Amino acid sequence: MNSVVLRGRLSSDPQARELASGSVLWSFEITTSTEEGAWSVPVAWFDPPLVPVFAMGDEVVVRGGVRRRFFRTAVGTQSRTEVVACEIVAASAKRKVQRLVAREMERLGAMPGGEVPSK
Helix, strand or coil, X not given: CCCEEEEEEECCCCEEEECCCCCEEEEEEEEEEECCEEEEEEEEXXXXXXXXXXXXXXXXXXXXXXXXXXXXXXXEXXXXXXXXXXXXXXXXXXXXXXXXXXXXXXXXXXXCCCCCCCC
């Protein structure tokens, strides 16, 4: 199962692009802190339900999945690994964050108390 919940700060303002298909892609980087240091994670959000009101420095929680995409450049084929968001909320919105995490735990088949059954 491809599942990601990520909490961090936006390292830059979100950038919007309209794709040839007519979809709108919002892309940004989130910096997370771990025991090993800070990690920068690229995030892509396709056709968000509302125009994102997040700005550089805002702390957010992202729910989505990991994707690796390939594309051609002048120097050949390259790839990028990113998180494709299906939901993003401000980390300060505690109830929204709780609901986001609960939805993901339910999707993973978690039991009451948050335990995820092993197969």
